Amino acid sequence: MLHATATAQEKRGALRSALADGDRLLRWPGAFNPLGARLIEDKGFEGVYVSGAVLSADLGLPDIGLTTLTEVAGRAGQIARMTNLPTLVDADTGFGEPMNVARTVQVLEDAGLAGCHIEDQVNPKRCGHLDGKQVVPLADAVQRVRAAADARRDGDFLVMARTDVRAVEGFDAAIERARAFVDAGADAIFPEAMRSLAEFEAVANAVDVPVLANMTEFGKSELFTVSQLQDAGVRIVIYPVTLLRVAMGAVERGLDEITAAGTQAALVPDMQTRARLYELVDYAGYNAFDAEIFTYRP
Numbered sequence: 001m002l003h004a005t006a007t008a009q010e011k012r013g014a015l016r017s018a019l020a021d022g023d024r025l026l027r028w029p030g031a032f033n034p035l036g037a038r039l040i041e042d043k044g045f046e047g048v049y050v051s052g053a054v055l056s057a058d059l060g061l062p063d064i065g066l067t068t069l070t071e072v073a074g075r076a077g078q079i080a081r082m083t084n085l086p087t088l089v090d091a092d093t094g095f096g097e098p099m100n101v102a103r104t105v106q107v108l109e110d111a112g113l114a115g116c117h118i119e120d121q122v123n124p125k126r127c128g129h130l131d132g133k134q135v136v137p138l139a140d141a142v143q144r145v146r147a148a149a150d151a152r153r154d155g156d157f158l159v160m161a162r163t164d165v166r167a168v169e170g171f172d173a174a175i176e177r178a179r180a181f182v183d184a185g186a187d188a189i190f191p192e193a194m195r196s197l198a199e200f201e202a203v204a205n206a207v208d209v210p211v212l213a214n215m216t217e218f219g220k221s222e223l224f225t226v227s228q229l230q231d232a233g234v235r236i237v238i239y240p241v242t243l244l245r246v247a248m249g250a251v252e253r254g255l256d257e258i259t260a261a262g263t264q265a266a267l268v269p270d271m272q273t274r275a276r277l278y279e280l281v282d283y284a285g286y287n288a289f290d291a292e293i294f295t296y297r298p
């Protein structure tokens with residue numbers, strides 16, 4: 001009843017245990033809204049991702065660091081609250097200098113997130129799969145990670161360091177940064193825009209913390225399967241924009257159908273039904289809760 005019963009601390013603890021548990025790959029689709037997180041949990045996935053690209057797109061904005069910490073924490077918190085799964089949020093470059101990064105981590109902890117990733121791009125940042133990116137010097141990037149790791153009050157909050165350096169300085173630099181970020185306190189590494197499975201595997205072998213693979217469509221990485229990634233030693237896979245793209249594709253087709261046919265009738269068989277929607281928002285559970293409270297007498 002009332003959906004997520006697990007506290008943020010419990011979700012963070014569960015994530016730590018899942019990451020410590022052998023080499024099982026954790027699959028985290030990107031939720032573009034809280035209801036999407038509910039569905040991700042219902043379908044048996046292991047975690048929820050909140051993408052900066054999706055949060056930006058939701059506001060009609062490109063993913064170039066225009067969103068504020070308040071916007072990101074607010075929306076990510078709404079999403080995290082709706083699920084018992086751990087939720088990881090994209091914190092871009094951390095919203096400023098190292099002291100801003102520290103505050104970012106604490107605000108995201110308070111919003112109920114299980115962790116976040118901080119990247120080494122310069123501002124304005126861009127999608128990790130586009131050309132023309134720039135990264136800050138290694139020393140500055142390491143300070144961001146150290147600030148994030150030191151700022152946490154819950155030691156289970158996952159600080160993941162993302163490096164975009166592969167596309168700028170090459171693969172060896174990505175390995176160098178991954179190792180330096182782990183030394184600075186990173187709990188996990190997100191090597192952005194790897195060019196092959198072998199590159200993911202090499203990063204996983206180079207560090208003793210979990211490595212994430214970003215399986216975003218229309219990007220620089222091939223779309224590897226869960227078993228391929230697992231065999232390469234990857235521990236977490238995200239599908240950051242997949243559900244938004246799928247949904248928006250359906251929305252476009254729906255609008256075209258209404259225009260062409262003058263009615264939405266042909267769309268109905270493929271729609272989520274009223275009953276399924278009510279199930280996901282626990283309509284019956286709220287009614288039962290309400291009825292019970294009204295019979296309560298001291």
Ligand SMILES: C[C@](O)(C(=O)O)[C@H](CC(=O)O)C(=O)O
Pocket residue numbers: 050051052053054063090126127128129214216217219240241
């Ligand atoms: C992971 C990512 O940062 C995101 O915001 O989800 C993006 C995804 C994308 O634009 O496809 C990225 O930079 O890879």
